[in-house]
Structure formats: C-alpha cells, structure tokens
Amino acid sequence: MVITKSGRRMFPAFKVRCSGLDRKARYMLLMDIVAADDYRYKFHNSRWMVAGKADPEMPKRMYIHPDSPATGEQWMSKAVTFHKLKLTNNISDKHGFTILNSMHKYQPRFHIVRANDILKLPYSTFKTYVFPETEFIAVTAYQNEKITQLKIDNNPFAKGFRHTGNGRREKRYFFFQKFIFRFI
Amino acid sequence: MVITKSGRRMFPAFKVRCSGLDRKARYMLLMDIVAADDYRYKFHNSRWMVAGKADPEMPKRMYIHPDSPATGEQWMSKAVTFHKLKLTNNISDKHGFTILNSMHKYQPRFHIVRANDILKLPYSTFKTYVFPETEFIAVTAYQNEKITQLKIDNNPFAKGFRHTGNGRREKRYFFFQKFIFRFI
DNA sequence: AAGTTTTCCACCTATGTGTTAAAC
DNA sequence: GAGTTTAACACATAGGTGGAAAAC
Helix, strand or coil: CCCCCCEEHHHHHHHECCCCCCCEEEEEEEEEEEEECCCEEEEEEEEEEEEEEECCCCCCEECCCCCCCCCCHHHHHEECCCCCEECCCCCCCCCCCECCCCCCCCEEEEEEEEECHHHHHHHHHHHECCCHCCCEECCCCCCCHHHHHHHHHHHHHHHHHHHHHHHHHHHHHHHHHHHHHHHH | CCCCCCEEECCCCCCEEECCCCCCCCEEEEEEEEEEEEEEEEECCCCCEEEEECCCCCCCCCCECCCCCEEEHHHHHCCEEEECCCEEEECCCCCCCCEECCCCEEEEEEEEEHHHHHHHHHCCEEEEEEEEHCEEEEEEECHHHHHHHHHHHHHHHHHCCEECCCCCEEEHHHHHHHHHHHHC
16 A cells, blocks of 8 residues: 555545444444554565564554444445545654554554544444455555556546556547547 | 535635634534525616515525534634535435525524534534624526626636636637647 | 655546526 | 526636656
8 A cells, every 4th residue: 555745545445334233323433554563574576575673653543434423324324435544654744644654564443433422432432343354565656566557447546547458558649639629 | 696406615605713712622613594584586787676575495404614523722723614515506405505595685604602512512502693794695697797707706716717818718728828838 | 776755747536616508 | 588597518626646757
C-alpha cells in the first residue's frame, strides 16, 4: 500500500457488512492499523524479505467512520466502507491521518462500539475483528509491478494509466481525438 | 437564491464568528431557514412584488454543522462556514436538504446549543440568532440580471462565465491557447 | 553505488456553476 | 400566451491516481 507525505487512501478500501446488531441501539464503527510483526522488509529478487528489526512505531490513531454514531439498523442496511481513511509516512502529520513506517507490515482492525457519543468511547466495550487477508506492506513507491497493474486496472482514479487492447496507453490518442472533434 | 431539484448550495455561504463561549464546553452549531413572511412573489418591472398568499411550507430541517460537536475553543478559533447546506424545491427530497418554495422569501437562522450529542438536542436550550441582511427570495431561475452578475463575479465555480476586459467571454480563447502550448 | 523518498505532472473522478432550449 | 421549471451542457473547483526524475 502506497503512503505519501500528503496522505493516501487505502485501495481497495476496507469494506465490511454487519449483522446481529440491535436495530434500535446506536453504535460507533472504528478502524485502526497496527504493526503485523516486528520486522523491516525489503523487496529483493521479486520477493519481500526480512531486512532487520522494525523501526519505532508512531501512536496509531483510531479512525471513526464518519457516519458514526448511527443505529444498528442503519449500519446493517448496507456495506460500510472506510474509503476516506488516509495513510501517511509524515511523522509530523496534523490532519489526523494514520502514520505508518514504509517497508513495514501492517494489519487493519475493525471495531464496533455500542455508544452514542465519542466521549463515551473510552469507557465502552470494543468488539474487535481482524481479517488476516487485509494485511499489507507500506511503501512509498511500488515494488511489485503486478501490484501496480492491479491498482491501475481497478482504481477508477488510475484510469489514465490503463492499457488499450494493443498494449499502448490510450491517453494521448484520446486527447487528440477530442481536439479533432471540437475543431473540425 | 437559486434552488434546484438536485440541491443547490447557498452563495455566498452563511458564515459566522463566535465569541463568549466556554472554551472547554462542547457545542453543536445549527442552521435552519424559515419563511420570512406569508407572501408569494413575482419579479415584475424590475421589482419584486407580492403576488398572493404563500404556498404551504414543507417541514424545515435543522442543519447540523458537520464539525459538531466541538469545544467552544474550536468554534471560536476561526469563522464557521455553512457552505455545505443545500437548498431544493423537490418536496420528495431524500438527501435531507432544506426544501423551499420558489418565489417565496426566507430568513436563515443560526443556533448555538451547549450539548455533547445529537440525542441531547431535543432537551437542550437553543440560543438563536437572526441576521436580517441574510434574507433572500428563492428562485429556480435568476430574475434580476445584477444578481446573476454578482454571483458570476464572486463564485469561483462560475468563473467560466466571467467577462474579459473587452466584454467577451474568455473561455474559447483560453482553450485554444492551451492547445497551442501543448503541440507546438 | 544502490535503494528510498519527494516533487511535479497529466489524467482521472466527483461535484458546483450559469446557460440554453425544451417542457410544463 | 406568459411565466416558471427542468434537463443537458460547457466550464469551473477540488482532490485521488501512478509516472518520471530529482533529491536524499
């Protein structure tokens, strides 16, 4: 997962479906990201390899889903997406983004708290869920070309980098087409 | 103020500066819009004139500033802008926008509530402030050309309609310039 | 020297403007 | 008919992508 100084979304976004909640009660839904192990990695010979002990971790922010608080009924009515959570490697970040170390491995976590209010969070019981398949390594530049291509093919914001059938980028071609269309 | 089926922001936005709050206490800041009188209007001979009795009003939504709740200190640290409030004439609106009648006169209101939580709002005391200079008439198409021009000259999203010094629109010209720059 | 991070960029999505002509 | 509303449009702002080269 790419992290930048200015903040980068996770892609694909963390998305969950909830069931078994009390329809009338109010809940806050949260996410955080914790170190998955105590190593630093490097990508070498097309493989991630351990490259030493992990650097110190910054305190991790608890990201509150912006629809919080909402009723169990509202949360269960559709999938809940955390697409606005942002990652950064800037240890001085003032936006409240999640600060990670590049070349380290991380595990997102999901929390459900029965609470009306952010003030009650510290005294409330958390139900925490971990999905191991969402583990990732933070980078400042892609290491694995296949990951890059997966992102390009699936992230709508990267459409400009997709290939046409014959293997060439389509961008210049379409800009030219647009020009012709407007001036002939 | 223009209102549309899909929802339209107010421009200029309602903007206030707060003082005298308890720095440590938490407040919710709210806005709503109420009928200013009981008339329907028409724009005739370059003047707004009464054109009969008002149509029935839809229930008015209380718009909660998205930064709510926050401390007095946070609210007082900078001007508070309600630029995301949206107006509509669609009586079936499901977005929670403020539903107004076209050709009717309205008065925005501003409310400060000392409360931690949306749930406490109904039991809380409101301090309500009205600034008569923010009164407006809702329309679906501009009636007064001077108002149109004021909006064009000041709203960044309407920059495409601004005139150059010689009185012509600048848009085509700049598109052509951009083209030359890219291909020479 | 080699690996990692930063900055600037073109290209994209998403959404806020008034205009225009058609619809009501 | 005359006045009002709607829908499609070009042109903006705002901000999310990876690429490339410079900087570290």
